[in-house]
Amino acid sequence: xxxxxxxxxxxxxxxxxxxxxxxxxxxxxxxxxxxxxxxxxxxxxxxxxxxxxxxxxxxxxxxxxxxxxxxxxxxxxxxxxxxxxxxxxxxxxxxxxxxxxxxxxxxxxxxxxxxxxxxxxxxxxxxxxxxxxxxxxxxxxxxxxxx
Amino acid sequence: xxxxxxxxxxxxxxxxxxxxxxxxxxxxxxxxxxxxxxxxxxxxxxxxxxxxxxxxxxxxxxxxxxxxxxxxxxxxxxxxxxxxxxxxxxxxxxxxxxxxxxxxxxxxxxxxxxxxxxxxxxxxxxxxxxxxxxxxxxxxxxx
Numbered sequence: 001x002x003x004x005x006x007x008x009x010x011x012x013x014x015x016x017x018x019x020x021x022x023x024x025x026x027x028x029x030x031x032x033x034x035x036x037x038x039x040x041x042x043x044x045x046x047x048x049x050x051x052x053x054x055x056x057x058x059x060x061x062x063x064x065x066x067x068x069x070x071x072x073x074x075x076x077x078x079x080x081x082x083x084x085x086x087x088x089x090x091x092x093x094x095x096x097x098x099x100x101x102x103x104x105x106x107x108x109x110x111x112x113x114x115x116x117x118x119x120x121x122x123x124x125x126x127x128x129x130x131x132x133x134x135x136x137x138x139x140x141x142x143x144x145x146x147x
Numbered sequence: 148x149x150x151x152x153x154x155x156x157x158x159x160x161x162x163x164x165x166x167x168x169x170x171x172x173x174x175x176x177x178x179x180x181x182x183x184x185x186x187x188x189x190x191x192x193x194x195x196x197x198x199x200x201x202x203x204x205x206x207x208x209x210x211x212x213x214x215x216x217x218x219x220x221x222x223x224x225x226x227x228x229x230x231x232x233x234x235x236x237x238x239x240x241x242x243x244x245x246x247x248x249x250x251x252x253x254x255x256x257x258x259x260x261x262x263x264x265x266x267x268x269x270x271x272x273x274x275x276x277x278x279x280x281x282x283x284x285x286x287x288x289x290x
Contacts, residue, residue, distance in 0.1 A: 034269070035268070052268050113266070113271065120261070128181075128182050132182050
């Protein structure tokens with residue numbers, strides 16, 4: 001089980017409290033599809049992903065980004081119980097969606113950069129350290145039920 | 148592969164870095180050591196506390212090298228040849244792509260904290276490609 005210090009929990013909740021889940025989720029997913037275009041393979045049904053502008057403006061990308069980050073919010077509420085919280089999602093990503101867990105790491109790193117751009121100097125090294133740990137742990141929980 | 152558009156975006160970002168190589172390099176290394184403490188193992192000979200002149204000096208060196216790379220985007224292999232030798236035969240940072248990827252993440256975070264929304268998705272993509280290309284060249288001679 002992952003141990004979180006009081007300071008880490010504080011750094012997570014204080015940032016999360018100021019995140020607009022819809023905007024941030026849309027931004028993170030769009031950047032994933034732009035920066036690592038091979039990830040578009042999972043989103044054939046999303047329509048026009050032909051350019052950064054198309055991706056950023058795509059309503060399905062925005063909606064799915066919001067969904068993903070809302071789920072991330074669930075992880076934050078269940079930091080001491082992540083593997084169980086994400087058990088079904090993990091099975092889904094393995095058995096139905098067939099997503100290589102490496103993609104969770106990519107999205108995690110992208111989320112960090114989105115947060116950095118949003119919070120600028122408030123995204124201190126201590127913040128980044130805690131959030132890199134968080135995205136790593138979330139990625140691990142999502143990969144946990146793979147077989 | 149860096150397209151002409153990528154190259155133009157990379158050069159555009161670098162205009163914002165010029166003059167701040169030491170500050171950005173220092174910030175990136177400090178983040179690297181705090182966020183990914185395993186990277187400290189490559190600097191047992193350094194004072195790694197915040198404020199360290201050694202870290203500041205090294206950060207400036209790293210960013211200046213990246214600046215050279217930016218001037219030679221069409222020929223990274225040749226431009227970084229000496230550094231590639233250094234990393235392969237002397238420094239032997241291991242595993243090469245992985246650790247340099249951690250530094251790349253920290254450099255991007257520093258840029259994002261300074262450029263905010265000017266670190267657009269297009270620029271992010273181009274710069275990420277650039278740092279990957281640099282890491283690949285530095286890892287070229289490992290074996």
